[in-house]
Amino acid sequence: MKKIYIKEEFCIGCRLCEIYCQVKHSKSKKIIKAFKKEQPDIISRVLVEEIGYNSFAIQCRHCADAPCVEACISGAMLKNDKTGVVTCSEDKCVGCWSCIMVCPYGVIKRDYSAGKVASKCDLCVDEDIPVCVRNCPNEALKFFDTGEK
Amino acid sequence: MKNKTTDYLIIGNSAAGLSAAASIRKNDKDGTISIVSSEEYTNYSKPLITYYLAGKVELEKIYFKNESFYKDNNLRLILSSKVVFLDEKKMVAELSDGCQISFKKLLISSGGKPMTPKIRVVEDQNKKEYVNYSGIGGVFTLTTLEDAIKLKKYINKNNIKSAIILGGGLIGLKSAEAMLELGSQITIIELSDRILAASFDKNASEIIENKIKENGGNIFTNTTVDEIIVTKGKITGVTLKNGKKLDTGLLVIAVGVKPNVEFIQNQSIKLSNGIVVDDFLKTSVNNIYAAGDVVVSHDRLSNEQKNIAIWPLAIRQGSIAGMNMSGEKVRYQGGFFMNSVEILGIPSISVGLNNLDDKAIEGVKIFSQFNPEKYIYRKVTIKNDKVVGIILVGGIERAGIYSGLISNEIDISGVSANIAREDFGIIQLPADYRKHLVVGEGIEV
Numbered sequence: 001m002k003k004i005y006i007k008e009e010f011c012i013g014c015r016l017c018e019i020y021c022q023v024k025h026s027k028s029k030k031i032i033k034a035f036k037k038e039q040p041d042i043i044s045r046v047l048v049e050e051i052g053y054n055s056f057a058i059q060c061r062h063c064a065d066a067p068c069v070e071a072c073i074s075g076a077m078l079k080n081d082k083t084g085v086v087t088c089s090e091d092k093c094v095g096c097w098s099c100i101m102v103c104p105y106g107v108i109k110r111d112y113s114a115g116k117v118a119s120k121c122d123l124c125v126d127e128d129i130p131v132c133v134r135n136c137p138n139e140a141l142k143f144f145d146t147g148e149k
Numbered sequence: 150m151k152n153k154t155t156d157y158l159i160i161g162n163s164a165a166g167l168s169a170a171a172s173i174r175k176n177d178k179d180g181t182i183s184i185v186s187s188e189e190y191t192n193y194s195k196p197l198i199t200y201y202l203a204g205k206v207e208l209e210k211i212y213f214k215n216e217s218f219y220k221d222n223n224l225r226l227i228l229s230s231k232v233v234f235l236d237e238k239k240m241v242a243e244l245s246d247g248c249q250i251s252f253k254k255l256l257i258s259s260g261g262k263p264m265t266p267k268i269r270v271v272e273d274q275n276k277k278e279y280v281n282y283s284g285i286g287g288v289f290t291l292t293t294l295e296d297a298i299k300l301k302k303y304i305n306k307n308n309i310k311s312a313i314i315l316g317g318g319l320i321g322l323k324s325a326e327a328m329l330e331l332g333s334q335i336t337i338i339e340l341s342d343r344i345l346a347a348s349f350d351k352n353a354s355e356i357i358e359n360k361i362k363e364n365g366g367n368i369f370t371n372t373t374v375d376e377i378i379v380t381k382g383k384i385t386g387v388t389l390k391n392g393k394k395l396d397t398g399l400l401v402i403a404v405g406v407k408p409n410v411e412f413i414q415n416q417s418i419k420l421s422n423g424i425v426v427d428d429f430l431k432t433s434v435n436n437i438y439a440a441g442d443v444v445v446s447h448d449r450l451s452n453e454q455k456n457i458a459i460w461p462l463a464i465r466q467g468s469i470a471g472m473n474m475s476g477e478k479v480r481y482q483g484g485f486f487m488n489s490v491e492i493l494g495i496p497s498i499s500v501g502l503n504n505l506d507d508k509a510i511e512g513v514k515i516f517s518q519f520n521p522e523k524y525i526y527r528k529v530t531i532k533n534d535k536v537v538g539i540i541l542v543g544g545i546e547r548a549g550i551y552s553g554l555i556s557n558e559i560d561i562s563g564v565s566a567n568i569a570r571e572d573f574g575i576i577q578l579p580a581d582y583r584k585h586l587v588v589g590e591g592i593e594v
Contacts, residue, residue, distance in 0.1 A: 005588075005589065006587050006588060008587055008588065049574045049575055049576040050576065051576050051577070054576065055576075056576070056587055058575060058586075058587060061589075067461070067549070070461050070464045070465055071460065071461040071464075072213075073194050073196040073197060073213065073460050074194055074197060074206075074210075074213060075194065075212065075213035075214060075215070091210075092210060094197065094200055094205065094206055095491070096196065096489055096490075096491070097489045097491070097496055097498065097545055097548075098460065098461070098489050099549075100489070100498070100545055100546070100547070100548050100549060101487055101488075101489045101498045101500065101545075101548050101549055101552060102461060102487070102549045102552050103549035104549050104550060104552065104553025104556070104557075104586065105549070105550070105553075105575065105586060106546070106547030106548075106549055106550040106574065106575065108549075109546070110496075110545075110546075
């Protein structure tokens with residue numbers, strides 16, 4: 001499957017990926033409206049970590065053998081057999097946080113804006129390229145297929 | 150009496166059983182797979198029954214595998230049938246309706262059953278005393294959906310406004326939380342000196358105990374229920390070991406769960422506080438496997454064989470047992486305890502060994518932050534430079550990074566000073582492991 005790969009040495013810590021992710025997952029999809037009216041409810045599903053000059057952006061790795069899917073008690077977290085994308089069905093999620101307990105990347109967040117559900121990267125399935133990748137000014141995120149499941 | 154044959158028989162229709170069925174079907178497209186369940190429901194998530202009780206999950210949404218799962222995987226489901234006897238020599242299971250099923254391979258994933266301590270019953274009017282409290286109105290265990298449905302009906306019908314929960318473990322606490330959310334007054338009775346004694350340390354227990362008390366709940370520790378007082382077939386109160394009498398219309402018995410192995414009457418399947426399995430999840434009898442809450446299996450942190458009855462391990466064990474039953478040879482690497490529970494809005498996650506500091510074990514280092522006023526606690530237990538346990542209360546963000554460190558046995562001696570910090574992240578991890586997580590193995594970008 002096509003996945004997002006991280007080029008740590010190219011990341012300049014600008015956090016544009018976080019901003020575009022938030023806009024993409026806002027109601028209005030408009031940057032000004034989203035940030036003026038919908039904050040702090042929109043959660044970025046990509047996370048920039050930074051210490052000094054060292055930084056990288058990380059989001060769900062859509063693991064072949066996903067621990068979050070294994071730990072999910074409600075059947076909400078599923079890996080699509082065909083596309084490989086791991087998504088959390090907000091309709092089924094009960095907010096038990098078992099996924100947060102097991103994700104070794106720490107990329108699942110608590111979202112209280114619409115009930116109480118786990119929030120994570122959905123790989124922007126309705127886009128050709130995830131918005132974080134497309135809007136990274138320094139190509140520190142890449143989207144391609146290495147044959148990984 | 151109808152007799153049936155099947156290639157694969159699975160006892161139990163929950164996490165381990167269904168995950169095994171799916172992995173058997175991947176390897177064997179044609180073999181017949183039959184699943185026997187003593188319960189009447191197609192499938193439901195056991196951890197969700199207290200969510201149902203609290204009104205947070207509807208019955209329609211309590212399933213974890215949708216209905217098409219059985220059809221898609223061509224599974225035969227036999228509901229409301231208990232296995233009463235297992236003949237492991239003839240490879241035949243006898244069901245409660247008299248039907249016999251002969252099988253080629255068997256998975257025992259029969260889960261756990263609630264422990265019911267002996268408690269004296271005192272009936273007011275007749276001055277009668279006995280020890281069987283199973284038929285008394287208002288006395289419940291809570292481990293199945295049927296229990297939860299009956300309990301909910303009882304609460305509504307009898308307008309229950311106060312409840313006693315016997316047992317301050319995870320099921321007890323989840324029950325207590327559901328009762329509080331239903332607007333009931335609760336009292337927790339715990340035999341040990343604090344609640345959640347098995348999964349938490351003293352500080353974490355204290356935070357949750359305080360929160361419960363602030364919400365109007367009572368907690369009595371170092372005692373248990375000595376007597377159930379009954380009037381006209383219903384519970385009206387209890388007497389505690391310490392002599393205290395409490396009025397109540399409801400008693401939930403949640404003192405623990407033990408492996409459900411009562412249908413194993415022969416000596417050939419080895420038992421030791423659960424079904425003993427090898428590294429491939431096979432029991433002591435060929436072609437018979439076991440997985441989930443019914444087994445004792447390898448605990449990676451204590452290096453002992455233990456019954457670790459948690460959902461993620463049931464899923465993994467079921468999946469591996471299923472593979473091994475259908476021609477693969479996959480080793481179960483063992484597991485360790487973990488749990489996530491939110492009580493009265495305070496989320497908490499505990500993983501691994503968390504009480505090593507009490508025992509003054511050599512090589513153990515603790516990093517912690519304790520802020521009880523804000524209901525926040527972070528504790529990381531390190532043994533021989535590896536993380537072996539965490540407790541996070543209040544802030545649970547990125548807890549899985551620690552679980553990953555435990556699971557991958559990463560040496561964190563270089564970064565341990567920062568390890569309990571709230572902003573601890575992947576960027577602080579040892580370079581090799583970080584590189585492995587961030588860039589991925591063998592990927593040239």
